[in-house]
Amino acid sequence: MNRVYNFSAGPSVMPESVLEKVQGEVMNYGDSGMSVMEMSHRSAVYQSIIDGTESSLRDIMGIPDNYKVLFLGGGASTQFAMIPMNLMKKKIDMVHTGVWSKKAMAEAKRFGEVNVVASSEDKGFTYIPELDNNTFSPDADYFHMTTNNTIYGTKFTQIPDTKGVDIVADMSSNILSEVYDVSKFGLIFAGAQKNMGPAGVTVVIIREDLIGKAGDDVPTMMNYKTHAEKGSMFNTPPTFPIYVCGLVFDWIKSLGGVPGIQKINEEKAGMLYDYLDNSKLFSGTVRKQDRSLMNVPFVTGDADIDAQFIKEAGTKSLINIKGHRSVGGMRASIYNAMPVEGVKALVDFMKEFETSR
């Protein structure tokens, strides 16, 4: 079988040129005589790989010098606990926009009080709630938000003004898809497996003054200080996933950086949303102004037709478009690495399917 168009919500499509580079280097990286998978993390050659990965990420995200970049194992779900273990003294604010904020909330509640400033649960998380400035607690240790909600296909179009309270942002499903001003955040985290690389590494970008606040009861591996002081090399990091992330960062650079990829993402999402807005069969499930650039859920309103569409799409190499069980219907995840041609092929097939009915 040839390569398919893979609309998976994550792990997800990767740039073909990156996979080709991995293929070319996997037996023997450069002059090293070994695979990246075989390299001591303490070797000069691997140090240059992780340094290059960090430097490329700093470059494309414009990360200020007073932020550390950490490459950690354990997945973004581990961050739901690690963040309060490091930053929460008493109380945090949170906006509730779906499954991931719910999970983050559950972990934070082990360590203190969680104040929900706003929620979109009333309408199945199909919109982004208003964040009135007055709802923030001035004494919150931080405010937790999920910039893009993979399951529901919503995203924040603005970063709220929290009046000085640090913002912690879960960017797992839209990091590097559009330009963000890192200095607006205290901490940004994201699992790699959507827009960065293979599963198994989580990027944490943290302002330096937030490091070193954990109590003595926090295990060494759960303390940001441990990893910040050792350049993510306190223990053996996920060396191969980090290397692949570096290749993806360089690929983004080659497309004009994040501004370049954002333009392509807007074009891709625009194509799909335009068609949905004009279709008599398919419709989007999200309030228009809150639509994600990355995850596009849509339905026909008839579960049998949805199932038939998903099945027929599979025969056209349009794979993994079944919606999350909590939303139903279809979802096309069109991350950075999904080529424009993939979205075109999907829209063409949707048209064909609609016309044939």
Place this chain on the structure above:
Amino acid sequence: MNRVYNFSAGPSVMPESVLEKVQGEVMNYGDSGMSVMEMSHRSAVYQSIIDGTESSLRDIMGIPDNYKVLFLGGGASTQFAMIPMNLMKKKIDMVHTGVWSKKAMAEAKRFGEVNVVASSEDKGFTYIPELDNNTFSPDADYFHMTTNNTIYGTKFTQIPDTKGVDIVADMSSNILSEVYDVSKFGLIFAGAQKNMGPAGVTVVIIREDLIGKAGDDVPTMMNYKTHAEKGSMFNTPPTFPIYVCGLVFDWIKSLGGVPGIQKINEEKAGMLYDYLDNSKLFSGTVRKQDRSLMNVPFVTGDADIDAQFIKEAGTKSLINIKGHRSVGGMRASIYNAMPVEGVKALVDFMKEFETSR
């Protein structure tokens, strides 16, 4: 540069045939139309990969049915905290054989009392201390041991009789190198990056009755129950490293399983130790009966000669044989994937170096 003989202590050499298989599949796995790195962990094709990996490991280790196998992120260092968070109520016993037991001890002390039953610190951890049965605490929650000590090149040749207290074993540097009876242990853990695959995944083998003992204050991701109930799929696991581990397990099978590879390991280590015992220039640093099959430290007794040897070895494609800074001299890590030819080449060069002086 051609592929070298890589004596790194970890991450370390991998079987060339496994790397070739990865290379062949990295753009497109089987009929899937995508890389393993791009697969949803919820897809049928990935489920079959992780199921196959687990099943191969159960097969080659003879893991009884009442043990769960977990594939976790975060590295073995995370286990130093996760184990007491799940299994320690009040007190544990531990044998102190080097840096890794020290780190495990430091984490366990956050959660209760640590009783050191024996230590080899007095002689720089160059031997394995006697474990008199009387030294174990009958009321210990478990006994923690490190079966093989990567830095010092020592290993336990016997698993002690703890009179019913569960044994927790850190097998990071010798899992799958020799036959162990899993039923003797309550929990076995090992980072992948020495004998299993790429860094970023840690295998935990845990007897079922030890799962579900964590308190409510333990974060979801640090609770074995979370991962055991979801087949290591509560969150996105390190999908690609797990896949590569599966290929390594199949490679071990093809060599006659663990008994087969143990025989090869004994042959490789024997060659090197025989030479060390007869050399007038080089000598091993470990008490003979406690020598590791995996990590062989040796010295000339003269730091300048050591440095010259390491440098010249590098020109012969014998790489990463510098000893750990705490031992000095040289260390040849000869894990499962180090070919017999690699050890032969090293011994030949040692002879040549010795003769030329």
